[in-house]
Amino acid sequence: MxxxxxxxxxxxxxxxxxxxxxxxxxxxxxxxxxxxxERERIARDLHDILGGHLVAIKIETALLAARLEAEPLRRRARAIQKLLDDALATVSRLTRELRPxxxxxxxxxxxxxxxxxxxxxxxxxxxxxxxxxxxxxxxxxxxxxxxxxxxxxxxxxxxxxxxxxxxxxxxxxxxxxxxxxxxxxxxxxxxxxxxxxxxxxxxxxxxxxxxxxxxxxxxxxxxxxxxxxxxxxxxxxxxxxxxxxxxxxx
Ligand SMILES: Nc1ncnc2c1ncn2[C@@H]1O[C@H](COP(=O)(O)OP(=O)(O)OP(=O)(O)O)[C@@H](O)[C@H]1O
Ligand SMILES: [Mg+2]
Structure with missing residues (x-):
């Protein structure tokens, strides 16, 4: 010591x-x-690429959910939307941490x-x-x-x-x-x-x-x-x- x-x-x-x-x-x-x-580059990719894909999936999911009639399927779609919101929040937090x-x-x-x-x-x-x-x-x-x-x-x-x-x-x-x-x-x-x-x-x-x-x-x-x-x-x-x-x- x-x-x-x-x-x-x-x-x-x-x-x-x-x-x-x-x-x-x-x-x-x-x-x-x-x-x-390096952190800045990773933050940029996370934000621009992964974040962009997640937003696109969110929009597609919302369009799909609007066409669903059966309640069990709508519930599934809501669960996916909630997971996407969580993922987007995580991307946002990681970006802030990596590139303050x-x-x-x-x-x-x-x-x-x-x-x-x-x-x-x-x-x-x-x-x-x-x-x-x-x-x-x-x-x-x-x-x-x-x-x-x-x-x-x-x-x-x-x-x-x-x-x-x-x-x-x-x-x-x-x-x-x-x-x-x-x-x-x-x-x-x-x-x-x-x-x-x-x-x-x-x-x-x-x-x-x-x-x-x-x-x-x-x-x-x-x-x-x-x-x-x-x-x-x-x-x-x-x-x-x-x-x-x-x-x-x-
Ligand atoms: N605030 C704290 N309260 C209690 N124990 C702590 C605290 N900070 C550190 N320690 C102890 O000191 C050890 C060494 O901390 P250190 O940050 O070096 O390593 P680690 O957190 O275990 O692993 P790593 O940071 O490499 O992921 C920890 O494993 C933990 O036992
Ligand atoms: Mg530690």
Missing amino acids: ADARMNSPTMNAAERPTKPSAQPNALANHLAAAREE GILKDFGLGAAIECQAEDFAQRTGIACRIVCADHDIQLPQHAAVALFRIFQEALTNVCKHAQASQVAVRLTQEGDEVLLEVSDNGRGLTAADIDKPRAFGLRGMRERLDELGGRLELHPCHPSGTRLRVAIPLAAAEGSGAERCKGAQPQ
Whole structure:
């Protein structure tokens, strides 16, 4: 384990700073940009091709349903229309997640709020935004990285925490941007953090290494987990990336 504190018997969560001196490197930034480009292409295909087909099937089904006379058949047609509506809603949500246009147009604070609303609606877990600073000035690649970390944090809450509530805080403090995601679930252990086949937390650390940031995991009281991410503005600046209000996934 990288941090001796993780072995403390009193700890049921862990803090594991990433390398503070890590310099953002050009290759890592290039790979992150390529990943975002790929997501954007998939989002476009999902929306334009799959979404288009689903709408066409919906129209055909409605035309067919209008000609049906027997009630059992009409009921079947209504069931198909309901499934199509669900599929269209899923395409729309996936498109938003893959290509958070709101991040580009309205900035990180708005994108975080929108994602939290989607999450609450989809999972039934109340997601409260304690604070989402809309004036945060991060370079685009750092904002995209933070947004992806937020998505994985919410996914983890949904998959593992058995929580009923999540609180989110996005602030700029001094020369750092801080994101906190706190849940009231079962909490996590040092063993959870070191699972060999788990990639979510590892991916967060890798993204943060590239930005010279850090990830901390703390227990919440009386129960739950607080995930805390810090990105130094200065370190992110060092990458030479263009500073902008939000982010522009390529
Ligand atoms: N909010 C949370 N509450 C409780 N346990 C958590 C929470 N977040 C993560 N964990 C635990 O930490 C482990 C590691 O999380 P991580 O995101 O790295 O992997 P994963 O979610 O299991 O798999 P993957 O992200 O690769 O699909 C999880 O398997 C889970 O046991
Ligand atoms: Mg995960």
